[in-house]
Amino acid sequence: MKNLTTRPALVPCTLALAAALVAACGGGSGSRSVIQNKGSDTLVNVAQAWAEEYAALRPGTAVAVTGGGSGTGIAAMINGTVDIANSSRKMKDSEIELARGNGNEPIEFVVGYDALAVYLHPDNPMDEVSLEQLAALYGEGGDVDTWSQYGVEVPGCSSDEIVRVSRQNNSGTYVYFREAVLGERRDFRLGSRDMHGSKDVVDLVENTPCAIGYSGFAYATDHVKMPCVRKGEDGDCVSPSVDSAIDGSYPIARPLFMYTAGQPEGAIREYIDWVLSDEGQCIIYEKGYAPRTDVDCS
């Protein structure tokens, strides 16, 4: 009994210790500066790639990258615990006000674009999907529950039930999907499987014949299928790709952001300038995202 009750007490201790270590590292001035970079799960792979490349280029600056979701990064920026927050959605007005209240004026940088792909099990015969169909499935009050309502029969899914895979309610991907597909004032229908990460969505869809999910295009694997997406009944059906995200023809492509607290200076400014340079933009292109401008990466 006693052992059991003391166990939770270890957690705050460990956290405090970890916080102290982070503070010690971040505060260590010297010749080496550390940039804390946190947020979007969609961006975490490319942020890691940027950090590694930059470390090789400028050994004097280290970039520490953490994922956790756009909300995590923005919350940390509001609380002043990170230098750069990555986000796959725009900051909300309420969040900007919170940040200003803490004396952190958020400055926004668009670092690239991402196509939000719809994922299906490879055995699923569906080749195209419209935003209206997605809204009828995911949106509150929607009436689609079975694959036969879409007019398809999915092998391996004998129950015909559609397994809706979504994201936890604070992820940037979740918020963007709500705004772009369901509309500003419509909520998600409850009962979806809310995965805790971009990759988890793809993993679950890969193993579940009845499933449909949405996640960043960069998380695609050979074991899932991505139908083309059309806007409106007579719109063109466009497949998700880096190119269709660049030219804007893909209907659910979104900008990806970095936010800093106040105008960045010194090492942080240099890092963001480098991320936005052709060199940095080629890295995001290689990772499966669209760069913000046309760059030649050959």
Next chain:
Amino acid sequence: MPEVAHAADRRDAAWWIDRAVQILVLAGGLSAIVFIAGIFVFITREGAGFVFDRFDFREFFGSPRWTPTSSHNPTYGALALIAGTASVTGLAMLVSVPFSLGAAIYIGEFATGRVRETLKVLVELLAAIPSVVWGFIGLSIMNPLIIQVFDVPVGLNVLNAGIILGLMAAPIMTTIAEDALKAVPDTYREAAEAMGATRWQVTFKVVLPAARNGLVAATLLGVGRGFGETMAVLMASGHSINLPTSPFDSVRALTATIAAELGETAAGSDHYAALFTLGIFLFLVTFAINFAADVFVRGGQRKHRRRGRRPAASANP
């Protein structure tokens, strides 16, 4: 006389070490109280804003609508989350009670020598498997297995999480149940055997009834473990807001909701405070369960002391 007083009053290195260790042990003992009080004060303070300003008893306990990030109408109904936690824990107990009581009876009453020692070590090893590993087993092994065997659309559901959680709770329940069996005085067994009872009769008619309180406590601690477990449930339950009607429905647990959402909410927002309110609720429930288990354990111990005293006293005047 002065020399004696001096000798008893000596303050050499050993004396100082003795004092230091005493204080250290006292601090260790007190820290449990300090931490538990500190945690309670912290979660209450963080959740207080919500509890006093925004809390709607009927919504919180009566509505399954948990939509804290809705842009126009955030609601904080925890019913589906409570039902999720309760259903997973309930199923976990169905799995773990027979397993762990069986294991405890075998280890405590039947196994001897090497078998017994090996089993005890193995059970303790089982308790050391990290919960994220259990969750991984649920996600990558149980999920496809359940889809295949039961022909259901998705294998992340109450059944999956219940089995995983049952296996996780079993070792701790086994250990505590075995302690409870061991606490039954041997005089009981000897008396029963002297009257010609077989080993099964001794176990079922004498030892189990005598250890009843301890066994209930073991089960309650298992329930507490199930209620508080987070990672494995997050991974295996499907994390879907749903009032379950069958073991094949996906659900979402209270703990998993906090784990998934707390990192991404701005400190001080309604959503943040609502998550802490879930935390307060969880804390109170697990506290009540652990407290009940403690009461049962003490009740059991008192009974044995009272009944066990007489024969011991007469044999050993």
